[in-house]
Amino acid sequence: MKVAIIGGGIVGLMAALRLNNKGLDVTIFEAKKCGSGASLKNQGMIHSGSMYTRYHPEIVSMCQEAQSLFEESFAHAKIDCKPNLYYGSRSDISSLTSSWENYMIPYTQVCASDVQDYFLHPKENVYVEVLNESLYSTDRIMGALVSDLLSRDVKIRVDSRIAQIDVKHGKVVGVLDANGQNFEADVVINASGLGTKKLLTSIKSSYVDYVLSRLSTCLVLNNVSLDRVIVSTAFRRCTIAPTADSKIIVIMYGAKQHWVDEGSPLAVVEQELDGTRKAYQEVFSGDIANNSYEENYWCVKTEFTKKEKVDKWMVDPGFSNLDHSIDGVSGLFTCIPGKYTLAFHATANLEALIFGSKNEQLPLPGMQVNSVETIDLIAKTPWS
Ligand SMILES: Cc1cc2nc3c(=O)[nH]c(=O)nc-3n(C[C@H](O)[C@H](O)[C@H](O)COP(=O)(O)OP(=O)(O)OC[C@H]3O[C@@H](n4cnc5c(N)ncnc54)[C@H](O)[C@@H]3O)c2cc1C
Numbered sequence: 001m002k003v004a005i006i007g008g009g010i011v012g013l014m015a016a017l018r019l020n021n022k023g024l025d026v027t028i029f030e031a032k033k034c035g036s037g038a039s040l041k042n043q044g045m046i047h048s049g050s051m052y053t054r055y056h057p058e059i060v061s062m063c064q065e066a067q068s069l070f071e072e073s074f075a076h077a078k079i080d081c082k083p084n085l086y087y088g089s090r091s092d093i094s095s096l097t098s099s100w101e102n103y104m105i106p107y108t109q110v111c112a113s114d115v116q117d118y119f120l121h122p123k124e125n126v127y128v129e130v131l132n133e134s135l136y137s138t139d140r141i142m143g144a145l146v147s148d149l150l151s152r153d154v155k156i157r158v159d160s161r162i163a164q165i166d167v168k169h170g171k172v173v174g175v176l177d178a179n180g181q182n183f184e185a186d187v188v189i190n191a192s193g194l195g196t197k198k199l200l201t202s203i204k205s206s207y208v209d210y211v212l213s214r215l216s217t218c219l220v221l222n223n224v225s226l227d228r229v230i231v232s233t234a235f236r237r238c239t240i241a242p243t244a245d246s247k248i249i250v251i252m253y254g255a256k257q258h259w260v261d262e263g264s265p266l267a268v269v270e271q272e273l274d275g276t277r278k279a280y281q282e283v284f285s286g287d288i289a290n291n292s293y294e295e296n297y298w299c300v301k302t303e304f305t306k307k308e309k310v311d312k313w314m315v316d317p318g319f320s321n322l323d324h325s326i327d328g329v330s331g332l333f334t335c336i337p338g339k340y341t342l343a344f345h346a347t348a349n350l351e352a353l354i355f356g357s358k359n360e361q362l363p364l365p366g367m368q369v370n371s372v373e374t375i376d377l378i379a380k381t382p383w384s
Pocket residue numbers: 006007008009010011012029030031032033034035036037038039040041042043044045046047160161162163191192193194195196216218251299300301302335336337338339340341342
């Protein structure tokens with residue numbers, strides 16, 4: 001059976017591995033390079049669930065499972081740093097920590113004097129460390145997956161944008177690329193992130209209105225090292241995360257959301273960047289606040305906003321797999337992970353959906369980190 005996967009993000013790559021292991025003939029079509037979408041531009045945090053206990057408790061246990069799954073398959077990609085530090089007002093932190101206790105998320109209280117190297121006014125906030133939340137170098141994860149896929153003879157076509165999903169008599173028969181070249185397939189998986197809505201529109205899917213992509217603008221501070229992720233629990237304050245190569249990614253929590261589609265003008269929003277800059281300079285001290293060398297980039301988060309799970313900000317960070325039989329097209333599936341963290345769950349569930357089975361195997365089948373050269377297939381991280 002031939003499978004075409006549209007999109008070489010974390011979901012496309014993990015899905016390819018699972019389906020190849022079932023003996024299917026898998027080809028990935030990636031419009032640019034693997035990881036060009038959200039999967040290399042995020043903050044690399046494998047969420048422990050701590051961010052979601054209040055507004056999205058339905059994903060907490062999956063986040064907890066994801067910690068050990070990433071550890072098992074991608075230990076080499078883990079960034080060695082101190083536990084993530086959450087900061088915020090007394091009331092924010094106390095409502096968070098009491099919900100953490102319900103979910104047995106381990107944390108410790110941190111004194112203001114212990115964080116004075118990071119913060120300009122350490123006494124203004126309360127601080128807690130989450131002990132089991134990990135930070136990963138997402139390019140090392142993508143590199144390992146691509147390398148493993150190549151060694152299994154999965155075909156990865158980069159610079160290969162899919163323009164159309166071919167359907168005949170209610171069944172998917174393949175995909176057509178932007179150069180007009182056809183590729184036959186019995187199963188097509190749409191794992192195209194920002195591209196999802198456009199492809200779903202082309203098959204007149206009833207799911208279209210629920211697929212939303214939000215633009216985030218991010219800053220990268222160069223040549224500054226940071227020994228931990230620092231997470232804001234207050235809106236319009238910054239979350240900062242170190243990367244594997246002595247840079248810091250800065251994102252404002254609760255920044256204004258701009259809804260975008262493929263084809264919309266995508267750009268860094270200057271206003272948001274100014275706000276982000278101000279917010280980190282007001283809160284942080286030392287090299288972080290005084291950094292004179294920064295770059296910016298944009299990144300898009302795509303979610304399926306099912307009515308019952310969506311919160312008041314129109315966010316559903318959970319994963320969704322859509323079987324397009326409901327649209328009158330069999331053999332076509334769309335996978336939206338919501339979070340990098342949930343990629344194991346999203347792709348295991350996808351596999352179960354395709355094969356009509358109930359038993360999802362969460363661990364990846366026989367993933368091996370090897371040394372196949374992948375450099376031409378993977379996007380450069382936006383800050384390098
Ligand atoms: C600023 C930011 C920070 C984040 N931080 C975190 C975090 O710390 N932890 C976490 O768990 N999650 C985080 N996320 C969310 C996470 O990054 C995404 O949920 C996840 O990476 C999505 O993976 P994906 O494979 O679905 O999509 P993508 O990685 O976007 O992959 C889709 C791919 O499809 C390709 N494509 C699109 N259209 C076509 C087409 N027509 N033909 C062929 N290819 C196509 C694209 O080029 C792209 O490579 C963050 C997101 C953002 C925006």
